[in-house]
Amino acid sequence: MGETIPQTNAAAPKAKQVYTSKNKPIWCPGCGDFGVFASINKAMQELGIEKQNVAIVSGIGCSSAMPHTFSTYGVHSLHGRLLPVATGLKLANHGLTVIGTGGDGDGYGIGGGHLVHSARRNIDITYIIMDNETYGLTTGQTSPTALMGHKTKSTPFGVIEMPINPIALAISAGATYVARGFSGDPVQLAQLIKGGIEHRGFALIDVFSPCVTFNKDNTFEWFRQRVYKLESQGHDPSNLDMAMQRAFEDVKTQYEKIPVGLFYKVERPTYGDLEISLKDGPLVKQAAHTKEQVQSLIEENR
Amino acid sequence: MSSINVRIAGANGDGVESSGTLLLKVAANDGLQVFGYRGYQSIIRGGHVWFQVRVGDGAERLLSHGEGIDVLVALNQDAIKNQRSHLNAGASIIYDPTKINVQEIDPATYKLLPIPLLDIAVKESGDPIMRNTVAIGAVIKLIGINMSVFEDVIKRMFGRKGDAVVKSNVSVASKGYSHEGISTVYSLKSDGKARYTMDGNTALAIGAYASDCKFYSAYPMTPASGILHWFAAHDNKGVLFKQTEDEIAAINMAIGASFSGVRAMTGSSGGGFSLMVEALGFAGMIETPLVVVEVQRTGPSTGLPTKTEQADLLFVMHASQGEYPRIVVAPRDIDECFTVAVQAFNLADKYQCPVIIISDLFLAEHFESVDGFDIDSVRIDRGKMVMSVPEGTRFKRYEYSDDGVSPRAIPGTKGTEFIAGSDEHDEYGDLVSDAFSGIDEYVDIRVKMHDKRMRKMDVMLKNENLFVPSIENPNAKQFLVTWGSTTMAAREAVKILNSKGLDFGVISFSYLLPLDKQKTSELLKGKKLIDVECNYTAQLAQVIMMNTGIDIKDRILKYDGEAITGHEIAAKAEQLLKR
Numbered sequence: 073m074g075e076t077i078p079q080t081n082a083a084a085p086k087a088k089q090v091y092t093s094k095n096k097p098i099w100c101p102g103c104g105d106f107g108v109f110a111s112i113n114k115a116m117q118e119l120g121i122e123k124q125n126v127a128i129v130s131g132i133g134c135s136s137a138m139p140h141t142f143s144t145y146g147v148h149s150l151h152g153r154l155l156p157v158a159t160g161l162k163l164a165n166h167g168l169t170v171i172g173t174g175g176d177g178d179g180y181g182i183g184g185g186h187l188v189h190s191a192r193r194n195i196d197i198t199y200i201i202m203d204n205e206t207y208g209l210t211t212g213q214t215s216p217t218a219l220m221g222h223k224t225k226s227t228p229f230g231v232i233e234m235p236i237n238p239i240a241l242a243i244s245a246g247a248t249y250v251a252r253g254f255s256g257d258p259v260q261l262a263q264l265i266k267g268g269i270e271h272r273g274f275a276l277i278d279v280f281s282p283c284v285t286f287n288k289d290n291t292f293e294w295f296r297q298r299v300y301k302l303e304s305q306g307h308d309p310s311n312l313d314m315a316m317q318r319a320f321e322d323v324k325t326q327y328e329k330i331p332v333g334l335f336y337k338v339e340r341p342t343y344g345d346l347e348i349s350l351k352d353g354p355l356v357k358q359a360a361h362t363k364e365q366v367q368s369l370i371e372e373n374r
Numbered sequence: 375m376s377s378i379n380v381r382i383a384g385a386n387g388d389g390v391e392s393s394g395t396l397l398l399k400v401a402a403n404d405g406l407q408v409f410g411y412r413g414y415q416s417i418i419r420g421g422h423v424w425f426q427v428r429v430g431d432g433a434e435r436l437l438s439h440g441e442g443i444d445v446l447v448a449l450n451q452d453a454i455k456n457q458r459s460h461l462n463a464g465a466s467i468i469y470d471p472t473k474i475n476v477q478e479i480d481p482a483t484y485k486l487l488p489i490p491l492l493d494i495a496v497k498e499s500g501d502p503i504m505r506n507t508v509a510i511g512a513v514i515k516l517i518g519i520n521m522s523v524f525e526d527v528i529k530r531m532f533g534r535k536g537d538a539v540v541k542s543n544v545s546v547a548s549k550g551y552s553h554e555g556i557s558t559v560y561s562l563k564s565d566g567k568a569r570y571t572m573d574g575n576t577a578l579a580i581g582a583y584a585s586d587c588k589f590y591s592a593y594p595m596t597p598a599s600g601i602l603h604w605f606a607a608h609d610n611k612g613v614l615f616k617q618t619e620d621e622i623a624a625i626n627m628a629i630g631a632s633f634s635g636v637r638a639m640t641g642s643s644g645g646g647f648s649l650m651v652e653a654l655g656f657a658g659m660i661e662t663p664l665v666v667v668e669v670q671r672t673g674p675s676t677g678l679p680t681k682t683e684q685a686d687l688l689f690v691m692h693a694s695q696g697e698y699p700r701i702v703v704a705p706r707d708i709d710e711c712f713t714v715a716v717q718a719f720n721l722a723d724k725y726q727c728p729v730i731i732i733s734d735l736f737l738a739e740h741f742e743s744v745d746g747f748d749i750d751s752v753r754i755d756r757g758k759m760v761m762s763v764p765e766g767t768r769f770k771r772y773e774y775s776d777d778g779v780s781p782r783a784i785p786g787t788k789g790t791e792f793i794a795g796s797d798e799h800d801e802y803g804d805l806v807s808d809a810f811s812g813i814d815e816y817v818d819i820r821v822k823m824h825d826k827r828m829r830k831m832d833v834m835l836k837n838e839n840l841f842v843p844s845i846e847n848p849n850a851k852q853f854l855v856t857w858g859s860t861t862m863a864a865r866e867a868v869k870i871l872n873s874k875g876l877d878f879g880v881i882s883f884s885y886l887l888p889l890d891k892q893k894t895s896e897l898l899k900g901k902k903l904i905d906v907e908c909n910y911t912a913q914l915a916q917v918i919m920m921n922t923g924i925d926i927k928d929r930i931l932k933y934d935g936e937a938i939t940g941h942e943i944a945a946k947a948e949q950l951l952k953r
Contacts, residue, residue: 140804
């Protein structure tokens with residue numbers, strides 16, 4: 073902190089930009105979130121977005137420290153509240169690229185309600201959930217995606233609740249881009265994130281991002297043995313029925329086969345496309361209300 | 375007689391509210407003053423609802439919906455049963471003799487005005503609901519308003535629906551107007567000035583709009599929903615309204631929108647505000663301007679959803695963990711709903727902190743004749759906004775400064791990128807929490823950053839001439855001390871008391887946090903004071919005690935859910951004097 077950043081992008085906007093900051097990530101060595109960080113960075117590089125037009129919004133948790141590793145705009149918001157913050161930010165300036173970064177507890181637990189509603193309103197945000205099936209920052213309690221039987225500090229006798237199915241949940245709630253990546257495959261993950269950013273609408277990317285400290289069950293190795301790529305099986309992401317079938321494949325196979333890749337993608341008008349107040353351009357760029365407008369609203373009360 | 379009270383009473387679904395609104399508009403357009411308030415329940419059909427319209431001489435602003443009923447429009451039998459105890463001596467009762475039994479009403483004390491409302495409505499328009507309009511026609515005759523004023527108002531209200539609708543309304547009302555036995559008995563003096571009619575929620579929303587508020591996010595909750603409805607209806611007028619999944623989303627969206635650079639507001643009643651509490655401190659921490667409206671109702675819990683109270687003051691003043699700068703202001707009347715909303719956005723931007731406007735059901739939902747607002751004097755001050763930083767330097771969004779306010783930039787601006795952190799952070803916005811807290815250098819940063827934020831409170835106290843109560847009738851022997859909407863009733867009480875030779879003034883608070891301790895103390899010191907507010911624990915008196923050490927022992931407190939009136943305060947003040 074406190075250092076002067078080198079001038080990188082002052083001249084040509086199309087030149088290669090530095091999106092990262094000099095802040096050191098807070099993550100444990102070997103944490104899955106490093107791979108996600110690299111993938112987000114790569115996706116932005118490939119898209120060449122001007123960094124002043126990017127806002128990265130997070131909640132609270134290990135993975136929610138993500139915005140600080142970048143030198144774009146961003147908000148490190150409250151636990152579970154990244155989606156409403158990101159939504160307000162996007163609605164006020166839909167010229168921005170808004171990326172949400174958070175964890176499974178943040179997004180599927182405390183913020184679960186916002187996820188459902190953000191998906192159905194198809195707000196144009198790319199939401200990356202780093203899913204490690206545990207609460208890392210609070211030192212290892214159970215999470216909404218922890219598998220049945222998993223033992224944690226808060227479930228010493230094993231989890232007795234079904235895990236959330238993020239993919240099926242997002243599709244049924246109306247998300248228009250639903251994917252799953254694995255931090256162990258940053259090449260594929262970068263492509264999924266890039267696709268999510270390019271997609272107009274609500275994109276949910278659930279990322280297996282193993283916690284090397286508190287989750288000794290769902291490790292990199294555990295995932296490596298189980299994940300397979302959807303595209304290798306000829307999956308058609310425009311097919312809703314097929315997407316839902318694949319979304320339950322992990323459950324049906326007792327988590328022996330876990331598909332990763334793009335499950336579902338559909339074009340649908342975004343909330344911003346349909347919101348009448350945005351037809352004159354980004355709200356933040358619209359002219360100030362005039363005295364005549366104010367007076368006409370007073371006149372309505374005649 | 376300088377004013378009369380007309381109460382329309384019936385069941386939900388009878389059109390009580392629309393007829394009350396119509397009467398308000400007609401009288402206000404005739405150059406009379408109006409004050410309207412309604413009693414209703416949280417049900418959609420049935421129940422017992424009333425709408426009281428006080429109409430007064432054009433020259434003098436009304437301060438309450440008045441005591442008792444001078445004209446009762448009884449739309450069902452319940453109206454007679456529930457309202458008879460409120461009738462003033464000599465009151466007129468308009469009722470439909472084919473539907474309502476008035477045997478229990480003494481015709482020597484009250485004036486019975488039977489009109490076959492339903493028959494006339496059906497015959498003239500084919501629509502039974504129009505019976506209210508027949509009754510309104512009769513009322514405007516009783517108070518001496520010309521039918522042409524009624525026609526003008528109807529044209530404005532229903533003109534879009536076509537001539538037939540207008541004509542039907544006018545012909546139905548004319549039947550009531552010219553009905554046998556109906557003559558002008560109350561002579562009120564018009565001053566010839568047609569006025570607007572609006573409630574506090576509308577005035578506040580218009581004030582926000584005038585201050586260039588472009589974003590309102592909220593979840594429906596009585597009695598704040600009026601603001602929501604206003605913004606929803608004007609979503610095509612350069613302001614975005616978003617109904618959210620809950621109030622947590624509402625406030626966080628407003629914070630997000632404000633971060634992007636638009637003026638943003640959220641609002642709710644106490645229950646919804648409770649859900650917003652964590653995010654209030656978040657806005658304070660990331661120094662993002664925010665205006666929050668809290669429209670109080672009778673609580674706690676679900677409480678009495680359609681009744682009024684002022685019991686959330688201490689709550690909003692202390693809501694959210696930790697310390698952060700904030701402003702709390704309670705508009706005292708409808709005009710102030712407008713001006714306070716304008717001020718709130720400027721203060722939020724100048725001091726980059728949350729401003730809470732605390733209103734209440736009575737203020738929010740009562741109607742008044744309004745002359746208009748001074749929109750020429752509206753100034754927009756966005757505070758310390760920057761568009762660039764010197765080349766090669768990193769933007770310090772949270773730079774230490776003498777006034778505690780740091781330069782603010784919005785996304786899209788090149789070179790001023792930063793991350794706003796809900797964690798404690800340094801001047802750049804980088805965290806001092808997770809990895810560094812407790813290390814000497816960072817302990818120092820925490821203290822400096824907290825000092826910087828909190829310093830804004832001292833600076834605004836010094837720079838803004840807002841944070842003191844106002845005094846009316848300053849040479850009086852004793853004073854009613856109050857805040858927010860109760861100020862209206864206190865002003866009315868003072869008039870009543872003074873007319874009885876009791877020398878009273880009013881000291882009233884709109885801004886309650888921060889408070890200029892010295893000036894407040896000087897104003898209150900050595901005076902005989904009676905604290906008047908609508909709660910059990912005398913929350914204003916507690917605030918005064920906290921800030922000045924002055925303990926106001928005489929108190930008039932009301933918490934039955936009904937709006938306090940001047941007569942009520944005057945009677946209790948007299949009792950206190952006699953003690």
